[in-house]
Amino acid sequence: MLRFLRFLGSCVLLAGLLVPAWATAPGARQAAAVRHERSEPPQETGFLNRRIEFHGVSYRFVVYLPEEWRREDHKLWPIILSLHGRGERGSEGMWQTQIGLPQAVRDHPERWPFVIVMPQCPLDSVWTDSDMQAMAMTALDRETEEFHGDPERTYLTGLSLGGYGAWELAREYPHRWAAIAIAASGIFWSYAPERWQEVATLPGEYARAVGRTPVWLFHGADDPVVAPRESELMFEAFKAEGGHVRFWLYQGIKHDCWTRAYNEPDLPHWLLVHRGTPQNSSGSTFAEPPPLAEHLVIPFHPPAIKLAPTLLDTLTGEYTDKNGHPIVTIFRQADQLFEKNQQGEIAELAAESAGVFFYLNGSSTTRLTFERDSQGHVTTLMLRDDRHEERWEKRPQASQRP
16 A cells, blocks of 8 residues: 555656646647637627617617727717618618618728617607607617717717608707718608698708707608608708708619718718717817708719710720739720620710719719829729729730730
8 A cells, every 4th residue: 555655646746747848838828828818708899789678678779889999998989879761670680780871881891980879660660659769769878878979979860761760869859969960851751741731830840959960961862752852841941040951962863862871981070070068968068060051962973074086095995804804895986985894794984084984874983993104005994983993904905015
């Protein structure tokens, strides 16, 4: 027995001598540190699924946190309450993230340094229901507290049906918002046609309630769902009451003006310019913005200019990707320029300037830019839209080859 105990002690001593040889090695210490770091969950940002209980009913919704958001720094963030349209109603909590502001955030997160609260209205409800407005405000209050929303930079936006709700929240809580943006909407609800009987007085009531809180309205000139007259009436009411209002009317666009509106690079900057002082706040105060009444008609495309055929000829030719694979061919017929793609589809181009073209029947944001070298030869064709860019090289013509 004594011999066995001596043997066991020798084993323990040997193990003690061997452990430091590997466990204390730099690589082992680093591995242990990595295991410790991985035990802590990473910082969650982006589109987060949330749930709220309101009057005994559970509602799913989404909140967006910019990648730079950090809980531990206690930095106050600008925060937006965003109300979706009729087609995004439901109970799964995510349909409202497919269009409008959430889509613009996905396309250009760098433009939107905001916490964004996106509640969802159930299928059997509308945003003008008092319970739905209260639910949205409850979600905003909770997320403002949890995610460090700035009371002085709290903004409101809505599209279509959500715009109906946004107008109600603007009137009910005029001092809550530093600025308001509404697309394709108004105050004459499609499901309450009797409200049109108050057309002479109702817009003024909203304008007086909202006061000088800055408002930016967007509408499609060809909107068959919510008539552009709804935004026209609100613009005129705010103008008459000395409010601070911008109204952009998009030519050639129907109900979906929100894609264009939320992709306006100036919109997030415009929001951030404005700060407000919440009611009952003892903090800093900000002067009311001056009266403003801006009404712009935005063409779908800029006016096309005519270029000389000799200039157009310098643009024609075959353009390839970096590996030399053909992408498009540019050719001229009379005084018009055309593009033919790999599938044989032909699109007419129109000139915005001597080197910048757009598709005559295409997107309002897509541009084709022809780039030249120091000798004036066209070398590159750049395709840009609101989301990305592609660069294609012009295949040299025989006379230009070395």
